[in-house]
Amino acid sequence: MTLRQECKAWTLISVGALAIAGIFALLLVLSRTPGVQDILPWPWKSFFHKGLVTHVVFSFVVWFLATMGAIMCLSYAKQVGIDQESQWGKGAVGLAMLGCLGLIIPALFDLGTAELNNYIPVMNHPIYYGGLVLLLAGLVLVTLRQFTLSWQKTNQLSGTQTTGIIYLIAVLCMGLAFFYMPEGLPDPTFNEQLFWGGGHVLQFVNTALLFLAWMVIVKTATGLELMPRKYVYVVFGLLVIFCLPAPAIYFLFDILSQTHRDFYTEMLRYGLPLPSIIVSAFLLIFLLSRASRELDKISRLALWLSLFTYNLGGLYGLMLDGTDTRVPAHYHAVIGGINLAFMVFYHRVILPFISVQVREGKLFTAQYWLYGLGQIMHASGMFLAGSQGVPRKTAGDAQSLDNIEKILSMGLMGIGGLIAVIGGVLFVIMTMKWIIKGGKIYETT
Template identity: 35%
Template sequence: MPFDASAQPIHPDVDRPARAWGAVAIAALALAGLLAVLLALARVPGVQDWLPWPWESFFRRALVTHVTLSVVVWFLAVLGLLAVLGAGRVGRGPAMAPWARAGWMTVAAGMGLLLGPAVLNLGAPSLNNYVPVVDHPLYHGALGVVALGVALPLARLLSLGPRVLARDMMAFGAAMGALTFAAALVCVALAALTMTPEPDPEALNEWRFWAGGHVLQFVNALVMLTLWHHLSTRHVGRAPLPTGPFAALLALIALVAWVGPLVFVWAPVQTAGHYAAFTLLYKAGLTLQPAILLIATAWMLVRARGVGLGGGLFGTPGRLALVGSVVLFAAGGVLGFLVGWGDTRTPAHYHAIIAGVNLAVMGLFLGGLVPSPRVQRRPTARLVLLWLYAVGSLVQAVGLYGAGVLGVGRKLAGEAQGLDSTAKSVFMGLNGAGGGLAALGGVMFVWIVLAGLIRQAKAHAKFRVL
């Protein structure tokens, strides 16, 4: 694979913990996918009767758990993986290894507990934004266990100090993600400590996670931008920006995220000001820095076309994932300033954004984190799944946005959507078709990576990152 000169070998002591963190991250996606299948089956007449409780009850609990696994646990597990890899890249493998091992085991336990309420028919589901929950002590406790598991390697990474972390942008980016994750936890704690009871559990959970959920989006952005730098240097042979400016922009994102806890001083939770403040923080605080890095990465890709890349920009999984991530994130960013109120333009925005982050992570896994010789020699399947996921996600976003312009409401299904015109049906059809393509790409991704990780574990292969 070309342009490996930028790669730094990972310390042998974090080989196994890093593989385990990768497996835990993929397991979160696999469990989310399994729940998605069960959600579909639960709505099939006849199959519904096999459940020991009403299918409507299972459906909402499983939907909540599916979302939490696929957009919260998945991204946080990837952050934990980056922390482990970053420590290895700066030569602190032995210091990280025990923390990494304790962390992935704790996250795995938390994921198992998250499934409890859906399987045991416990608690009331709450489809609130960012971190939907099942109102039961087991589910809330499981979220705490996951957070603790992620925090363990992050805390150890931060303890290495800025001079060590500045040696490598993966380590530095993970450290900025760690500081931002801490800000999100502080926001959740402040909300829980200062809220007053409300009769509507979903409204209560909306306030509980409104602030912290917004700050978690800063974490996801840091993961993606760190991986843009990694994929660029690893697979294109040049960085989007020099190390100093790149690190400064990442640090600025983390600094702005810490405005979140300060918002509670002048805009208490459960007020209109609190709601508006975090919406503004997200739009204003997470626009300039990613936009600069997006433009720099796009310009770097344009210039790289003339350096004789074998296979072109779309010829290897690492490059294709990078290009797809830039395009989807740019599309989602534009849609974020054109969202409506209560319609499908909002999910059009965040589906594109999430797809952009996912593609960057896919590039990490498919571009060398799973160095199975068979997979590396035959990259066709990896390229196909990336095309399916990227194109499907873009089509889905277009369909959702068009439907929202025509007034189709979000979080609705069936007749409640009010598809009373051909145009609405066409756009929602695009949403379904794009979502199907993206789902197929996602299933292929999980299958290929899990198979690669299993082969690695059996052969005791070494990580080559990258």
């Protein structure tokens, strides 16, 4: 497999993950629809939660990790040549694809029970856990390959290598959690503790991927570096420094202790703001400068929306209390900002790199406006509702929508969510269509 083929494979896995998440979202709706739910091949009561787990894990975990694979493959290919063969890449893609299959099978065949724990929701079945291990192992291979290159050749390369260090720390934390887990824990507690530490570290990985996407988009369009080299070292160095103590906590404190749990919460609270402020400031300065005129209109639009939405989520994160809808408002805005950067990264960097033509038009522009503005409305509605005391993880009468402000806020959330979904669907359909028309993975060269 050449690096061009590998890059195309990671793109198919990542965008395909969003398509699978969308299909499961539709099945979730059908499983709750009277009349239709009775003709589905699964018991709808058990499928709903399993389908929800599958939807979440593909729309966040697989999408983000496969995009990491694409970013690292791009970085590696730029150093050694896009048509270079890579057995590492072939093995990594194979593991990731098998892993995705393992993540789908339990929901389709009604296996195990669903656990909606934080960060990586699971189904308690060996096939699901096996799929997750294979997916993580595939990304470990891609990460280790980055270290075969000379350190600090370019901003992008040094950024991917430090991102790789953070990813390995996250996987190590999950392994240590499994090793130190007491026997006989209930499944919900086991899964929550299994992914609590590693899940927090993965948020540093996702943030680093956002920074890399911004950097690569600017570099590809203008030939300019978003940040001077010393600031790249500072930003990615800070991310690594905050994550380095994470594995040691498993040796120092009981995995079920409040101290253990609080450490990772505080690590996230204090570790992400400063790097985010630094990179956001450089992107803002760039977008306001004359140099940004070299960007095409879509790239400029997407970067503005990504910058605003991501930092809106950061602002919401400063005003949380943990029990109301301000919490999902925070992470939906942050994730929305990252997704917008990934969308334009694929359209302006990856697809041209693998010789896939992007056809532009009104719908191409519309997907960015719809997804960006929809996410802003969705998150803002949840934040306003939470400010009125609407609790998170509730529905129906449990939401206590007893005044007009709460009703209007949740209405804004719903309308914004629907608009964002339309934008996301356009992205998936258009991007998959272009990739499929662009030829098979094993094309003749």
